[in-house]
Amino acid sequence: MPMSDTLLEVKNLRTKYRTEDGVIYPVDDVSFRVKKGQTLGIVGESGCGKSQTALSIMQLIQKPGVIESGEVIFKGENLLKKSDAQMRQILGNQMAMIFQEPMTSLNPVFTIGDQIEESIRLHKKGLSNAEIKTRAIDMLKLVGIPAPEKRYEEYPHQLSGGMRQRVMIAMAMSCNPQLIIADEPTTALDVTIQAQILDLMRKVQKEFDAGMILITHDLGVVAEMCQEVVVMYAGKVIEYGSVEDIFYRPRHPYTIGLLKSIPHFETGERLQKLQTIPGLVPNLYKLPEGCRFRDRCTYATDICAKQEPGLENLRGIHRVACHNHDKTRGPNEIEGMAR
Amino acid sequence: MSESLLRAENIVKEFPVYGGLFSKQVASVKAVSGISFDIKKGETLGLVGESGCGKSTLGRSLIRLIEPTSGKIFFKDKDITNIHGDDLRDLRKQMQIIFQDPYASLNPRMTIGSILEEPLIIHHLYKTQAERMERVGELIDLVGLRREHLSRYPHEFSGGQRQRVGIARALAVNPELIICDEPVSALDVSIQAQVINLLMELQQKLGLTYIFIAHDLKVVEHVSNKVAVMYLGKIVEMADADELYKNPLHPYTKALLSAIPVPDPKPRAERIILKGDVPSPMNPPSGCHFNPRCPWATEECRVQVPVLEEKVPKHFVSCIKV
Numbered sequence: 175m176p177m178s179d180t181l182l183e184v185k186n187l188r189t190k191y192r193t194e195d196g197v198i199y200p201v202d203d204v205s206f207r208v209k210k211g212q213t214l215g216i217v218g219e220s221g222c223g224k225s226q227t228a229l230s231i232m233q234l235i236q237k238p239g240v241i242e243s244g245e246v247i248f249k250g251e252n253l254l255k256k257s258d259a260q261m262r263q264i265l266g267n268q269m270a271m272i273f274q275e276p277m278t279s280l281n282p283v284f285t286i287g288d289q290i291e292e293s294i295r296l297h298k299k300g301l302s303n304a305e306i307k308t309r310a311i312d313m314l315k316l317v318g319i320p321a322p323e324k325r326y327e328e329y330p331h332q333l334s335g336g337m338r339q340r341v342m343i344a345m346a347m348s349c350n351p352q353l354i355i356a357d358e359p360t361t362a363l364d365v366t367i368q369a370q371i372l373d374l375m376r377k378v379q380k381e382f383d384a385g386m387i388l389i390t391h392d393l394g395v396v397a398e399m400c401q402e403v404v405v406m407y408a409g410k411v412i413e414y415g416s417v418e419d420i421f422y423r424p425r426h427p428y429t430i431g432l433l434k435s436i437p438h439f440e441t442g443e444r445l446q447k448l449q450t451i452p453g454l455v456p457n458l459y460k461l462p463e464g465c466r467f468r469d470r471c472t473y474a475t476d477i478c479a480k481q482e483p484g485l486e487n488l489r490g491i492h493r494v495a496c497h498n499h500d501k502t503r504g505p506n507e508i509e510g511m512a513r
Numbered sequence: 514m515s516e517s518l519l520r521a522e523n524i525v526k527e528f529p530v531y532g533g534l535f536s537k538q539v540a541s542v543k544a545v546s547g548i549s550f551d552i553k554k555g556e557t558l559g560l561v562g563e564s565g566c567g568k569s570t571l572g573r574s575l576i577r578l579i580e581p582t583s584g585k586i587f588f589k590d591k592d593i594t595n596i597h598g599d600d601l602r603d604l605r606k607q608m609q610i611i612f613q614d615p616y617a618s619l620n621p622r623m624t625i626g627s628i629l630e631e632p633l634i635i636h637h638l639y640k641t642q643a644e645r646m647e648r649v650g651e652l653i654d655l656v657g658l659r660r661e662h663l664s665r666y667p668h669e670f671s672g673g674q675r676q677r678v679g680i681a682r683a684l685a686v687n688p689e690l691i692i693c694d695e696p697v698s699a700l701d702v703s704i705q706a707q708v709i710n711l712l713m714e715l716q717q718k719l720g721l722t723y724i725f726i727a728h729d730l731k732v733v734e735h736v737s738n739k740v741a742v743m744y745l746g747k748i749v750e751m752a753d754a755d756e757l758y759k760n761p762l763h764p765y766t767k768a769l770l771s772a773i774p775v776p777d778p779k780p781r782a783e784r785i786i787l788k789g790d791v792p793s794p795m796n797p798p799s800g801c802h803f804n805p806r807c808p809w810a811t812e813e814c815r816v817q818v819p820v821l822e823e824k825v826p827k828h829f830v831s832c833i834k835v
Contacts, residue, residue, distance in 0.1 A: 219701040334790045364563035364728065366787045369772035373786055391702060394774030417778040435706035436776055437735035447713070448706040448735070454671055455701075 181385040182231070182353055183207040187244035189230045198458040200226040202409035204244075206402075208353065213379070213386040215400035215417075217393060217432075221455055223409040224389045228355050231387075232269065233261055248353065267297040270346035272339075272375075274358035280330040280338055287326035290314070290345050297349045313344040316381075317374055336367035340374065347378055354379065354386045360395065372399060393436060397421055402491070405429050408456055408466040411485065415492035425494040425502055427471045465497070473498045517590070518722050519575065519690060520551040524584035526567075526574050530795065542795050544570040545581070546746040549821075552739070554689070557716070557723040559737030559754065561730055561769070563791055567746040568726045572692045575724065576608045577601065588690075606636050609683035613695035615675035619667040625678055626663035629653070632685040652681040656711060673704035680711065690722045697732060709736060730773055734758050742766050745794055745802040748821055752828040762830045764807050801832070809834050 189201035200223040208214045216224045229235050231246050233253065246253040248269070253261070265271075273279040281289060290310040294301065301309070307326075314322035317340040330338055339359065346354060356375065360368040372395065379386055388399055396403055396417070403420040405413040405428065413426040424430045434449035453470040456462060462469055468478040477497050485493040496502065526545040529538045544567040552558045560568045574581040577593065585594045593604055612618040619628055629649045632638075639645045650660055656677040667675055676696060683691050693712065697705040713736060715721060727733050733740055734754055741751040742765065750763040761767045764785075771784040787806045792798055798805050804814040813833060821831040 219703060336790055364791075365730070365772040366563065366768060367790065368774075369784060369786050372774070392774060393702075393776040397776050397778045398774045421776065421778050432702060433776065435703050437706075437709070437731040447710050450706040450710060451703040452707075454673070454704075 179209045180207050181210045181249065182387075183245075183247040184227075184231060185245040185247070187227070187230055187246065188242045189226055189235055189239055190242040191239045193238060196459050198409075199242075200239075200409050200458065201230050204404075204406070204409075204411050206404050206411065206414060208385040208387055209401075210352070210385050211379070211383045212402065213388055213400045215396040215403045216387060216389045216406060217391060217396055217403060218406035219391060219455055221408075221458075222406040224406050225357055226409075227406070228271070228357055228387060228389055231355065232265055232271065263297075266293045266351075267349045268351055269353045269355065270349070270351035272342050272346050272354065272356040272359045274361055277335065277338065277362070279342060282330055284329075285326065286314070286328055286330065286333070286341050287311075290341070290348055293345060294348050309348065310344075313348050314341070316347070316378065317341070317344045318370075319344070335363055336370060339363060339367075339371050343371075343374060343378060347382065350382055352382075352384055354384050355389070356386060357389045358391070359388070361390070361392070368395075375399070393421075393432060405432075408458060408461065410466060410495065411493075412467065412495045413493070414485065415488075415494075416490065419488075419490070419492040423489075423492070425488065425492075425499040426467075426496050427473050427498075427502055428467050430502060431470075465495075473501055516554060517551045518554045518588070519724075520587040520590075521575060522549050522585040522587070524548045524571065524574055524586070525582045526570050526579065527582045540795055543746050543797070544794060545574060547584070548743075548746075548748055549584075550741060550748070550751065552722060552724065554722055555716070555720055556738045557725050557736050559733035559740040560724065560726045560743060561728065561733050561740060562743035563728060565745075565791055565794065566743040567794070568743050569694055571743070572610070572694050572724060572726050576610060576690075576692055577604070578610070602636070606686045607688050608690045608692070609686065609688040610692040610694060611676075611679050611683050611696045614699055615672050615679055616667075616699075618679055619675055621667055624664055624666055625653070625658075625670075628667075628678065629663075629681055629685055632682060636686050638686065648685070652685055655684065655715070656681045671704070672700050673708060676700065676708050677711065680708075680715070684715070684719070687719075688721070690724070693723055693725045693727075695727050696725075698727060698729060705732070712736065730758075730769060742769065745791065745797055747802065747831065748829070749803065749831045750829065751821070752825075756825075756828055760825075760828070762824060762828065762835045763832050764809050764834075765803050768808075803832075 187204045191198050218224050311322045413429045431451035465478040468474040483495045483497045485495045527541040530540040532539040562568050573579045633645045737754045740754045740757045741748045750766045768785045768787045800815040804810040819831045819833045821829045824830045
């Protein structure tokens with residue numbers, strides 16, 4: 175595949191936190207890439223490091239966290255070598271973020287218009303005030319906010335959750351970013367509003383031909399939005415592949431477990447026991463030796479306790495970190511289950 | 514076996530809105546406006562709807578945690594709408610609730626043991642502490658935690674474990690009916706499945722009846738025998754779970770079902786995307802509450818208030834177009 179297709183490449187990224195309780199790596203040797211105009215999903219449960227990965231890419235990691243090693247190559251340049259001032263030029267301009275909480279990520283004392291204009295004013299120098307205002311109103315129109323001229327004057331508390339998330343998207347898109355990082359953008363919203371927002375994100379992405387990283391715990395959202403998927407567990411990438419690989423040919427027992435633990439529609443499995451993954455996500459301070467998932471894994475063998483599995487290449491871009499990936503339960507079962 | 518355990522007749526709950534110079538009542542919010550249903554012993558009734566549709570208010574009104582403005586509630590054919598004092602306390606032994614947020618619903622200063630013992634003391638269920646502690650031990654086994662956990666505090670547990678404690682607390686007094694108010698929505702998927710399995714196992718083992726409130730239609734489908742869909746304080750559709758999910762008739766139910774992201778990357782049929790937001794219950798639209806967002810709405814819908822009618826045997830819908 176031609177190089178120019180790749181917008182962002184993350185290589186062996188490791189983020190370290192040194193605290194009183196010890197040293198942990200919420201992001202541990204994470205690699206993936208995002209192509210232009212495509213969406214990469216990062217899935218996993220709370221505490222698996224998916225948000226930390228996003229923050230590391232943008233270098234927004236707070237103390238005591240530090241990025242220990244790795245590379246983040248955005249349009250051919252390593253972002254980890256950039257100064258804070260250079261990063262500020264990139265963030266909000268070429269790279270934008272949509273956060274989970276539309277309630278708390280807008281400033282309550284500024285109008286919607288002010289907040290959208292702020293990033294335009296900062297990154298698009300040389301525009302007159304009137305031009306900036308026109309652009310802000312255009313953005314509100316683009317994200318489907320009715321009566322944008324009126325909403326422009328309003329404050330965040332006057333808008334509903336779905337509307338605020340639309341404003342967040344308008345802000346993120348106001349400088350035509352090439353990469354959008356969306357961290358659980360619809361988790362706080364109701365289903366019917368979630369459907370609206372996902373639809374909008376797809377539309378906006380297409381319009382700007384932007385790459386997107388979508389962080390979510392909802393496998394349904396991943397299946398609908400993404401072309402490639404990273405599954406994370408306790409800071410590590412445990413499986414990586416196309417959306418078809420992950421949903422039809424999952425090889426890691428954790429991915430398989432996640433897929434099986436969602437209640438499914440239209441299968442006549444109602445009132446039956448759900449398959450579960452026993453136990454809990456391990457504490458990063460007390461990781462088990464060998465494979466991090468082995469305590470909860472039904473396929474665990476002796477080697478799993480001794481040696482941590484690395485990512486192995488399977489077909490195409492599909493990679494999995496499991497010693498027993500050739501024994502994990504067949505894909506047909508999963509395929510039969512999904513609809 | 515299949516006698517009616519709880520029956521609600523035309524439950525209404527209004528909250529007053531105060532305003533103006535002397536804080537006079539200026540308006541009221543109809544959180545629940547005229548809901549009737551009944552639930553049989555051993556069954557699960559699922560209540561679904563989006564934020565603000567009144568599902569939690571309804572759940573709490575049913576067990577008299579908040580007083581309904583009007584309507585009647587019958588528990589085992591006895592009118593419990595206006596009972597109080599000892600009678601109400603007796604009733605609490607038979608009806609319990611599990612809350613959504615396992616972080617806020619357990620007292621951080623009490624050990625798990627004393628959290629579980631408290632209902633036993635309040636209801637004078639056992640004479641000695643030894644007897645009570647034995648019951649507490651049974652409860653902790655029942656929900657799959659270990660006895661050594663009893664001396665620990667809530668902050669030492671994960672969300673899923675805390676929710677197990679909440680379930681054990683509800684079970685302590687041997688209730689017949691449990692209101693589960695979004696019991697799994699704060700949990701991760703793999704933990705969610707564990708808690709759902711536990712609730713279903715307990716239902717079989719102890720013959721419990723559940724009212725299961727949730728916004729996640731997949732979870733509700735999985736656990737319920739009968740499902741009621743709520744919109745702005747009213748039930749818009751109610752039927753057996755199989756029937757409702759296979760053959761949804763109300764446009765809102767159809768839209769809700771089509772809005773759920775399916776964990777399958779195959780392209781699927783065009784989804785119905787509703788326009789706009791849920792209107793404010795303070796000032797609901799005229800006629801059918803759903804008409805401003807409804808793809809089928811006509812002039813008639815803005816005038817005529819639909820009623821919940823049996824359109825197909827045992828399938829109730831509130832829409833004049835069906």
